[in-house]
Amino acid sequence: MSAATIVSLPDQATARIPKMNFITKENGLLSWLLTSDHKRIATLYLISITFFFFIGGALAGLIRLELLTPQTSLMAADTYNKVFSMHGLIMVFFFLVPSVPATIGNFVIPMMVGAKDLALPKINLLSWYLYVLGGLMMLYTMSTGGVDTGWTFTTPLSTHYLNTNVVSAALCVFVAGFSSILTGLNFIVTIHKMRCPGMTWFRLPLFVWSMYAASILMVLGTPVLAITLTLVGLERIFHIGVFDPAFGGDPLLFQHLFWFYSHPAVYIMILPGMAVISEVVSTFSRKRVFGYTAVAFSSVAIAVFAFFVWAHHMFIMGISNYSALIFSLLTMLVAVPSAIKIFNWAFTLYKGSITFETPLLYAFGFMGLFTIGGMTGVFLGSTGTDIHLTETYFIVAHFHFVMVGGMLMAFLAGIHFWWPKWTGRMYPEKISQFAAVVTFIGFNFTFFPQFILGTLGMPRRYAAYPPEFQALNVFSTAGATILGVGYLLPILYLTWSLKYGAIAGNNPWQATGLEWQTQSPPLTENFTEIPIMDHEAYDYEWLERQQEKEVASVG
């Protein structure tokens, strides 16, 4: 038997989407806008974040266009500052932070724990409305001139010396932050209190463990960002404050408070991606994840260590040598749990029955690119090298490797993986594999030259650069064009699949996990009766016994 694919679809001649599902349950715009169903809210989020992703992406396109030439040819330097600031703000707060948690997490976590919904459905809806409100405020900020502080709101530039929309931007991040806090809060309560009978902590899918760790970071870290931005706003309005040296304040205090959230924020962004990779790697190698306990605890370890390393963003800001030493040491430690996960996924693949469906292609992309990004983080965590590499394109390349090569690929892996469950239809495999490869190639052409640019000394956040850097910049922009195609294709074929995709059935991937035991798309209440969990996670033998017993249902 040629095991080129594990996809197992019902007979397409007779298969139908189940008549009663969460999409068909109620009709009308209000039934969506006032829903308490976590799956509908996840869908609303998916549409919203895709919208903001393309705005952020357009801004990235503008950045790369400007950087084709060494001079400021396309826009004034001030405008360029606004473009990269808005790109950063939108991508971080309106795409990466909510990406997996608010879409896939919202959709899948209740089913994974065996519950009918999240613990607080109305809070869930509120979090989406806060996201939309923050997004609208962001659009307003952009249309009234934007902000040019960089996404980091560095003081006293932001509080004292600029006349751009700092307060407006701070406010919209504040609002989006509360959206994030509520999502994390909901997940923590759900995972603690709504697990079905028999679902012990160590029977949970590893997706849930990583999402739990990310939720802890959301809940503990984001409020600190909220108060920091409040103080920035108050300073601008009252012209007195704790961050401005002109009044006896300390700009470094701002940095400490800001990075105290913003470092955990990067783990808020990556842990959900790692959550997806655990599921995808297991399913497409037909094997339980190697070292379940290690992967579970490493997620929590990442969350804990995340709070101890923030000053590695401040090595050149004037912290003491002793501070720098301690934070550098701790930064080396925080890399360890991430590496543990990569090793465990690799060992999961080893001697597994691997098939190369699109989610696994994205997962491979993740494993390679995140590893490169992570390892370059070690150069940055070491103070000696950081002095030369910080504020250059090396940093830009580093975080794009982990966030775009890592997180965004994981997000796409997850979208493709759960798409059949979400919509009841399969996406077209060949074109999606093509898009995954195009994305990988485009990504490497875009961001690998930036490592070289950084080591050669090209500073970040500059619209103009010395002419000897042009060739690499052109290379990078060319890559960005390819990358853009790679991201456009899924929008097209996923939309196409909504009408023309093959009917997926309950479990097209033959995956373990309670969500695959429900119909596709699921019922509003997920389960007709609350399941009892009587087997370990990733128990493929249990799945085989199930499949022997069940008859594939038709409509």
Place this chain on the structure above:
Amino acid sequence: MEEADHPHHEEHPSYQRHHFESVDQQFDATNFAMWLFLVTEVMFFGGLFASYLIMRNWYYRPFVEGSHQLSIFWGTANTAVLIVSSFTMAMAVWSAEVRRKGTLLLCLSLTLLLGFVFLGIKGIEWHEKWEKHHVPGIHQYSIAAFLDPASDPEVHKQYPDDQPLPYDLAQKTEQYFFLYFAMTGMHALHMAIGCGILIFMIVRAKAGAYTAGHVTFVENFGLYWHFVDIIWIYLFALLYLISRHG
């Protein structure tokens, strides 16, 4: 296992939401959620406390003399008001649990009244600061009282040992007041939100919503109210009582 597609409304109370398997699970989950929310509030205020820590450490004398401008009388009064209001709130939770609607309404109303008293006293204090030009940034902040303590007889009588500050340190008193208004302002905002929710609760309590066995809302709000009270106690100690030790 329960049949979720044929909800038997006679088998579980009307206030049990359908995604919960039992009222116990519902209460457990929402209570846990409120505690978790309060943890986020601790982190939120934590940023302010961290800023206060650094600034007081750097500018101790200006902070001392700034704090001498606050009225210990009103501060203590407010502290007493909030502690009593926490007591009335706890009594409200008890009343809901033993299903005594009249007592519940009385206790909630007293809590609300005390909340308003607190905000009123805060208003008096802030107004006084405005009059003396101690509101930072706007309204011509004045450092006269710190350059020459004798020029402010009221405060000078209470603290005769206060020395005049050098010019640059006198300017730092503005930092103290920035944090004073930021911290008490953020706290007052939380109080005001609490009072708003109390009004909502009084209306609902009158309709019997909390005395039929479903006390979750009152209990969870009680947690919030106690938290806001605790924050004030820290603020009182840190803002008013800086030099009162030993």
